[in-house]
Amino acid sequence: MAEGEWEILEISLGDGGIQLMVSALPHLSLLPGQYFLAFAAGRDEPTATALFLTANGETEWRLNGFIPPAWQPGTRLCWRGPLGRGFRFPPSARRVALAPWAGSTDSLIPLVNEALSQNAAVVWYSDRLPGYLPASVEVLPLDTLADAWNWADCLALECDLRDLPPLAAALGWDGIRRPGCQTEILLHTPLTCGGMADCGVCAVRTKRGWKMACKDGPVFDLAELELTQ
């Protein structure tokens, strides 16, 4: 884990909410789904904000999360990270499906480029389009998500922890049978301590007991999760 400071270079309204642009940190090895905790000193922020990478250019990164309204271009952020477990994309994947559920933060977008770079076909299941999607990506509505397991050999999902049951229903998953392909899910839940405390505020119920999203996640193997949280 590293620590440092960013200056917010730009703030824009993306499809998954407000996005920040900051200087890239090319020396950091970062998996999609891992997060940073950041706060702006002097702005009365009692907790740090979890930020997820949505675009990783050579010189700038775009980050997304539930951005405090006091943050403006020029605001300096103290950050630490990357934290948690990210998506582990199988290099052999040739048919990749991505499905951000309602309230998601565009954190799956970096997986698009990763999939395309390994010559995989990519389907994006969503009822809204992110600002940037390569033309080679097929877009399908969320109500066809149940077909994903018939086609894909790798599925990445993103949702709020409370939305797991409706997402599972859309997939046709009962919480017991094995998913139709390797399926990982980024679960949004308060990542307040950043893995320092085992405090339990981000606890996720899995088939192997309670796990902490801040350090064991926020990306989980869907097959490991219990539907009732």
Place this chain on the structure above:
Amino acid sequence: MITPDRSGLEIAPGWMNAAGFLGFAPPAEMSSLPDAPVAFVTNPVSYSPRTPAAERGASAYPGGFILHTGLPNPGFRKVIELYASRWAHASLPVWVHLLADRPHEVDRMVRALEEVDGVAAVEISLPPAADDDLKLQLVEVALGELPLVLCVPLDQAAAGWVNQTVQAGISAICLSAPRGCIPDPGGGFIRGRMMGPGIFPQALQTLNCLWGYEIPLIAGCGVYTRNNLESLLSTGAAAVQLDAVLWRGWERD
């Protein structure tokens, strides 16, 4: 009744973590923490395992947030099994924080801790809904060979039962986060412990008003700057417990 050994508690002026904010054993990597702590306080440990609260969450309000976790832990036996060796090898004194629910459970946990290397003190918190008699009973069974630190929520620091526990022989009082609630947008209330810089003035005021207890007072709650910490120490706190600032980072003075 066992005669308490108050002299056993050594507190250097400085900071330590509040229970629940740095895990069950001292972190291997301390570089992200401010300066050097004077002690390590474990996450709260109950006799039986506790699962996370169904309504867990961190809900912001101006000046702070309500933290509700359910204080999950694997239970006393499992905690000892997992962490006792790290306590024994810790480079700083370890205070084990116990959730005191039932007198016979507290008695068993405290007696067991007396045999564990590296444990410098027992810190206990009492059930919010317990009556004064039960609170006093829980404190009395927790007294023993190890120094006993009693966590008292800020809003109860002047309550009569606190003075009774001092007379009973506790070694120190630790001022801890009060409970609060905010309206839930979906109806009802979000309840939990109040965190954040908004409660620091109440912590300082409480410390200012607590005269007459001839035992060390450990202050905490809402400390987000080094100036906050120094203010509490100069007002008479024997040490200061840091909570959510450890997760976030120091506010500039």
